Amino acid sequence: MAQAHGIASWFCCGSAWGPCSQAGTGACGTCQSSKNMSAWPKIGTSCNYDGCGRTFVKLSCGSTINVKNDCNGKNLNVVVADCGPNVPRFCGQKAPDCALYAGRIVDLTPAAFSALAPLSQGLLTCVVTTW
Amino acid sequence: MFSRRGFIQSIMLGAASVALSPQLLGSIANAVANGEALGPNGAEDTFVEGMVISRTGADIQFRGPAGEVTALNIAGANIWRGKDGIQMDAINKGDYLYARAVFINGQLVATNLWVNIVNVSGVLSEGDSKMFILEHGRLRYSVMVGPDAEYFRGLEKLASPPKLVSGDIVQVIGLWEGNNRITATRVFSA
Numbered sequence A: 001m002a003q004a005h006g007i008a009s010w011f012c013c014g015s016a017w018g019p020c021s022q023a024g025t026g027a028c029g030t031c032q033s034s035k036n037m038s039a040w041p042k043i044g045t046s047c048n049y050d051g052c053g054r055t056f057v058k059l060s061c062g063s064t065i066n067v068k069n070d071c072n073g074k075n076l077n078v079v080v081a082d083c084g085p086n087v088p089r090f091c092g093q094k095a096p097d098c099a100l101y102a103g104r105i106v107d108l109t110p111a112a113f114s115a116l117a118p119l120s121q122g123l124l125t126c127v128v129t130t131w
Numbered sequence B: 001m002f003s004r005r006g007f008i009q010s011i012m013l014g015a016a017s018v019a020l021s022p023q024l025l026g027s028i029a030n031a032v033a034n035g036e037a038l039g040p041n042g043a044e045d046t047f048v049e050g051m052v053i054s055r056t057g058a059d060i061q062f063r064g065p066a067g068e069v070t071a072l073n074i075a076g077a078n079i080w081r082g083k084d085g086i087q088m089d090a091i092n093k094g095d096y097l098y099a100r101a102v103f104i105n106g107q108l109v110a111t112n113l114w115v116n117i118v119n120v121s122g123v124l125s126e127g128d129s130k131m132f133i134l135e136h137g138r139l140r141y142s143v144m145v146g147p148d149a150e151y152f153r154g155l156e157k158l159a160s161p162p163k164l165v166s167g168d169i170v171q172v173i174g175l176w177e178g179n180n181r182i183t184a185t186r187v188f189s190a
Helices: A018-022 A111-117 B004-012 B023-035
Strands: A002-010 A037-040 A064-068 A077-085 A104-109 A124-130 B046-055 B059-063 B070-071 B078-079 B096-104 B107-115 B117-127 B131-136 B139-153 B156-158 B169-178 B181-188
Touching: A002 A111, A002 B117, A018 B117, A018 B139, A018 B169, A037 A111, A064 A111, A077 A111, A077 B070, A104 A111, A104 A124, A111 A124, A111 B046, A111 B070, A111 B139, B023 B169, B046 B070, B059 B096, B117 B139, B117 B181, B139 B169
Parallel strands: A002 A104, A037 A077, B070 B107, B078 B107, B139 B181
Antiparallel strands: A002 A124, A037 A104, A064 A077, A064 A124, B046 B059, B046 B096, B059 B070, B096 B107, B117 B131, B117 B169, B131 B139, B139 B156, B169 B181
């Protein structure tokens, strides 16, 4: 078991609306906004967004990780379904909540993010547990 | 964001302006009286999304990504459309919604609703802090920053718009206006 502390945001996939219309179903071909899914920065051989002094655990499409909002304690399991975020782009990013940690480490579908915080918040402080 | 517990309690206290059937109100009362499991994760609530195809008062019908049509009552929901606390009359046919909802007596009842919300990040290629072009791969978004928008740099909430220049990495939460246009309500920059 490993844990990573940082920031989560959200993205859409799999539905044909607005900016999602060209998002497709992600690197794994399974991503759906309405399911509890995530993007993870290191999947398989062609997806690797190590950066900002972080080396991520390599996961496979379909892996389950746990994401906990470390400001309110809510957590849920999500299925890895896409590659991202582009970690080096968001090294110093903090969420406008309790802001315990910095740096983007995971992106969640609207279904998953909204279970942890309002979508309009945009970012949340989280702990990700991988197995 | 409304919790299910808060939502139900607000109804019981009359704080929410709702138009629910007597049967539904009875079920809500029973849920509260029985201390129905309202866990910290709201485990029994659900997420729905889709395009609004009709609205009659507080009752919406929307079409989900798989084409299914679902009825949703939004009488007691917190509605976001550029900001929280928007009235239900602002929801129109063709709007796209994300919602957290609970099943009460077989009826899907929204607790939180986000209308036409988007979250886009990319490289600022033209413009300034109030109006800019955001490029995400081969996609280009025209972003107009709303009058009440909040700017963040790192954790810091800025009192005034920061200087944004071409090449900056920017993330925007906002309202989708169609044709790749976004009205930003939150702007995050590095």
